[in-house]
Amino acid sequence: MKYDEARDRILGIFKGAARSALSAGDIADRLGLRGGRRKKLDGWLARMAKEGLLAREPGNRYRLPWGRDVYSGRVNFSRSGRGFVAVPGGEVVVEKDALRTALPGDRVKVVLTQGVGRRGGAGRRASDRQQGRVVAIEERSQRDVVGTLRRRGGKWTVIPFDPAYPQPFAVSSTEGAKDGDRVIVRFSGWLQSAGRPEGRITEVIGPADDPSLDTLSVIRQYALRDEFPVPVIREAETASQRRNDPGRRVDLRDRLVITIDPLRARDFDDALSLERGRDGCLVLGVHIADVSHFVLPGTHLDREARERGTSVYFPDKVLPMLPEQLSNGECSLNPGVDRLAFSVFLRLDARGTVSGRSFAKTIIRSSARLTYEEALEHLEGGVRTGRKRPAGRAAAVVRLLHDLNAIAQNMRRRRFEGGALDLDSPECEIVMGPNGMMTDIRPVPNDISHQLVEECMIAANEAVAAEIVSRGYPVLARVHDPPKEEKLQDLECELENLGFRFGSLAGKGRLSSFLASVSNHPLGEHVKMLVLRSMNRAMYAAEERGHFGLAKAHYSHFTSPIRRYADLVMHRQLAACLAGAGRPAYSREELARLAAECTEADWRAEEAERRLVELKKYRFLAREAASGAAPARDAVVVSVAGFGVFVELQGWQMQGLVAFRDRGEQSWRGGAGGRSRRQALYSLRPGDKLKVRVLRVDEERHRIDFALVEPAVK
Template sequence: MDRNEEILKEIGERIYIGIDELAERVELPSDMLRGIVDELEREYLVARTKSGKYALASTMGLFRGTIDCKRGGFAFLRTPENVEDIFLSPSHKGGAFDGEDVLVRLLKRQSGGGHLEGKVVKVLSPLPVEVVGTVQARNGTVFVANDAPGSDDVYIPKRSRRGAKNGQKVVARVTQRAFRGKSAEGEIIEILGKAGDAGVDILAYARRFGLVSEFPDACRRQAEALTAEQTAMEGRTDLRDRMVFTIDGADAKDLDDAVSLRILENGNYELGVHIADVSHYVREGSPLDKEALRRGTSVYLVDRVVPMLPKELSNGLCSLNAGEDKLTLSCIMEIDRRGELVAQKLENTMIRSSYRLTYEGVNRLLAGDTEECGRYAEIKDTLAEMNKLAKTLRARRFEKGSIDFNIDEAQILLDGKGIPKAVTVRKRGDAERMIEEFMLLANITVAQQYYYMELPFLYRIHEQPDAQRMKELAVFLGNFGIHLKGFQNVHPHAIQDVLTQAEGRPEEIIVNTVTLRALKKARYAVQPISHFGLAADQYCHFTSPIRRYPDLQVHRIVKRLIGGKMDDGYIRHLETVLPEIATQTSARERNAIEAERAVQDLKMTEYMARYIGEEFPAVISGVTNFGLFAELDNTIEGMIPLACMNDDYYVYHEKEYCVIGEHTKRRITLGDKVRIKVAAADVAVAKIEFTFADI
């Protein structure tokens, strides 16, 4: 527990406490403590009473969080604390826009035991804020109708319209919030195109999440200068005579990892994982580095990428393209036939990839396809040995308790106009699993090495599940006759056992999904906390520096040590910057996941709009007090509102994950196989609605 947590704990236990008593309890001089408490007050974690005592802000009815606006104009406050969502009426939003940081004062609980209700007393996010919407002319007045559900429209004065026309999608910068019945005001800063034109919808979603493909001029100039540099061999191990190759998706252009395999004289494997040496080009503090940290990660939006680095680097200079000399950072691992790591080393290297292989092609080769085996006769045996090693590593990982969730991933195919023509389940074969195992092993190997050196480092952590969530999961699993062994300090083996019990059963996908949701989210941190899902004591991200900033930062640390420059000054520097990098990259990862999911939902809704009135088999994937969710075989999910189930009045039973008809006693439970009819597909809000085909 750090000092701030200790102070907050003492304030919370005493409810109201003076500075002198608090100083005595935390054993700090009053003058020093007052500065710390003042900072906590500025962060709205504590509040001061009129009598000068301190209390937790929540004790005083003040809560800080993110505003989540809904259709209809109302909103909810989402807090990081263990507090239920707080309802905000349209008149109590304080002019805040969806996703902004706000301070809310609790007013009351709604009648009938409903939501807590509050009022925004301060918008903490600064202006200007950017919104995406559609230009609408109303009686000579121009507004931008905000695409974010429930957020205010923005009035655009004539001087600020930039020639935007009615019906165009635009980005507007809000300069003045809505206040006392007066609309928010702003200026148009970018015209995206006419609503409905090819690609404009995805571009609009990208902008809603703050994603911009174009790079600042300083970054472009730096990228151009780097591509003109000559590749230098100095200080590197030359591996260009090794049989090295890449295996990626057919449409991948940013190839940041390559692999090699040799059988040593002692019968052990020598596995090489060779990663693009992005840190050689993107130096810390440079324009490219600052922009990469701001972005945090590349974002993949169905048919396009918003990259972390300019394409001159991501697709060209750094990408491990076949037949080209490339600078790499290699993790060379000796592994015995049981899959145990015997030795490892990290080296600055240069490689020349011999082949650019695809997952699809390697899967066909491993299955014995004659054409693929003939095309890659030179490496056919190597690929077979790689597959054998990968299966050994995978089995060993599972022995330790590593968890593998069998959850389908959607693949959305668009036509030339950006219209979805198919939604299928993305298949994973031996090739995908092989590369996954090799990358996991390299990430674990690097993390363990730096952990034992006790150096500042950037880890990828996945914390122990919350005991209460595990208790709730155990109740849910009991509905299917599945037993979860212990939930106070659950072991990964127990989760793995649950998935094994569900394997091959009708409820397998639901059990996998609900179990995954019960676990905490992985994040970046400087503390060497274990990775629960992988059953790894230490883990990091090392293998994708073209598209993830944490990997780039890890490379810098590794290369500093390899180069003998890990001095006290650099260690102090790492201790300063790594916590900030961990926070920033974790936040950018969450934003990327939300953006990718939102665009998928949009295209799935557009796809289902052509099937209104048609029936499909589905499985109940969610149960709430307002409706059921059903998932089709291709992973598309839609909601069945309880209000639309006219055969009975259905009562929600939270602990049993079901609804039960009050008169018919019909029970509909999570995991039930059903037949649905597509009732509606509202592309404007990316929502699909189903009804039961037999109700």
């Protein structure tokens, strides 16, 4: 018996007697050890005590080290194979050799072993994060795993689609799948002899190289719901008729109200208006689709929406939270038709500061449906297209746009002056062709048309949270906790290695100031990514903790109830609050459960969307590499290693390696003084811009190799 097997068997003995201490003899008897094997036990127990897996007591007795240094939690994996377990006050890092048989999503018990120290620039200590070891698998994740079936060494294995899984699954039967097929495998146990998980294939999706199956693969991997049950559809059709019974509402159908959305959007859940009140102050109206009028608590519709938690947006498919009869129909604020809304009115003083708020159930009729591109063109005065000056109703819409933009930019300026973080990176839109193939990638700029809508929505979300809290009702808050001190120290070290000398980022407004200072730097987008990695993830909570990234003390989600269940919950809570009945729609305990559910749904959707976009990019670049005629692309050096430089494609958010030595490409000469390729590479530094072309793409390992085309632009 080897140590790894003995360790697992010994821990298995203690699992049923977690609080008991056992002698070495007791353990030997339970393992059935005799003679020479009995002598090995003392060495195994001593090693386990040294590793923190067992605590030794007088009389050569051992017990599990349960106490303040033992925690339970779900384990997640990085692509490097490290495990991370969230614990009160931070997280525990678990190295690959200390994970035992844990898989992503498993609930594990970890024991702390030591602090994790790292040294940054100038040799200073960057952090003391906790390191631990998994001592027990408390609960296996029930998620199925999508992967590619491969024949290796005469045996069948499934290589997981998700790079977070550190090892392939062994399978004994292919269930009709062929080598190279994408399949769904269900965990069935751990194959000790091979040191890997074992599973059985439950579904064959199809060839892994068929891009038309990518979306289905992601849907299966993240257990997303892609069809509505018949009872839900029937209820949606019936619920649509509730428009005929709107209840008491403020009639705003004669007001100038507009929507601004993406070109391909079909569900419009927010609209804007701006008027001057009786006292001369401006009143900003943020009108949100009144989904709560159509989706009642306890119905099939409500349960399905809660189960989904959020809509999921893929390049070639949308998985809506609500059936289309509502999401694209009765609840969508389409132009020229009467729609029910829940409106937020923000009173603005002469400086554009919010000085008052009110709320009402309303009926609106959108005057115009604008795309972001159209709104931007109007805001820029039609310069790009030479459009004639609008007249009549169109002219009023343009005036409204300019007035809204002036207010939004004032709000935005004050928000950043208050310490908000500018972490907006240029998004990219994947252009899809036939058969699931990506044909192009386009930047989606965060221009003033997007900022106009964003600032109005932030203001409305803040107002709703503040109102509910001020009345003493429990709130489903959207919280973003400040980063831990050790995380900021790690970030400072990484930035120093990139050549940035800004000092401590821990003071109020320091991080915001730093981001502003590097906004035009070649590494600006990479720096934003590093800052994001150092941040806590935004989440839902049943108590107010503030939103660090937005620099808001009160914040919730209210403005997107068609696509987020958390917003629908806040609509119901605000309605109960305004009714003055003294009884909230949801108790604090109910909101705590909803917060966990909505956070999980939000993160799952975000990861699924990112994974599919990433896969499409890999396929596109792999096709370029295979063509032998890959074009030169702009890139920036993000780090330098002993074997090459890592670069990021500009506008792609994809990184890869330019190796110092690569037999797969021809030698390169060019640039000033006819430098050799190796000389050019060795002179590169983070932030240098260069031209590269893709050489190889390993989609299963998520690796890209690039070749240098032109030297760096210094």
